[in-house]
Amino acid sequence: MKPVSIMWTQGVELSEARLVITAVRDFLRLVYAIGHQAGLALPPTTIRPFGTWYIPSRPEGSPYWGTPWYVDNSFDPVRQQVIGARFLDLVREEPWQKSNPHWDVAVIDHDLIEQLPDHPGDPGDDFAFGVAIPELATVLSVYRLRGLVRSGQRERALRRLVLQQFGFVLGLPYRWRTRQIEEINGRRYCANHCVMQWFGTVEQLARAADRQPEGVPLCDECEHDVIQVMLTRGRGLN
Secondary structure: OOOEEEEEOOOOOHHHHHHHHHHHHHHHHHHHHHHHHOOOOOOOOOEEEEEOOEOOOOOOOOOOOEHHHHHHOOEEOOOOEEEHHHHHHHHHOOHHHHHOOOEEEEEEOOOEEOOOOOOOOOOOOOOOOEEEEOOOEEEEEOHHHHHOOOOOHHHHHHHHHHHHHHHHHHOOOOOOOOOOEEEEOOEEEEOOOOOOEOOOOHHHHHHHHHHOOOOOOOOHHHHHHHHHHHHHHHOOOO
16 A cells, blocks of 8 residues: 655644544555455555645755645646646646655645636636545545534535545545436536535535544445455555
């Protein structure tokens, strides 16, 4: 299993960063538990929380000198949003991805959109909670969650968002699965009540998070997908 690197921008609160790390850890524990029950011997993995990092030997503004560089080079000043696809392209080309392949989880406090829309529109109409590339990385935003003020609601919503996005990174839902799948805006989601289910608004995310039981509630199909993904990865097909 690949190691997981987690970084976050300076505006992300420490409590939010800790929650992200915990959610990723809990998901990996579930993956190992599912693998163990299926008789799979999964190699160990590690979580590396880098936070907001800088490389002192690199000049400020030079490629990959620190966390701000990713945001600066994927930020659209007109829309005041980070373009998720651009951000992940930068991650894909990291020298460290090439020398030591790993999963990346990036948490930003800026508003996020997957791609620039064809129409100008209002930034409030087009946004993304997170953008992910299977087997590579996700970038997710806490920006829209800051409006949740009811006790514990923002924390529950962030946890559910992290679980869903990290599930995408792991390869869920499995690419050959056909049962209980819905496709929205070109992305596949689980149609069951589980963390891989679609949500399009803050209110929908908050309601789903409020109903979410403890742990990492994957449906039976998604738990089976975990096994399929692990088997496929073991055969070197990913």
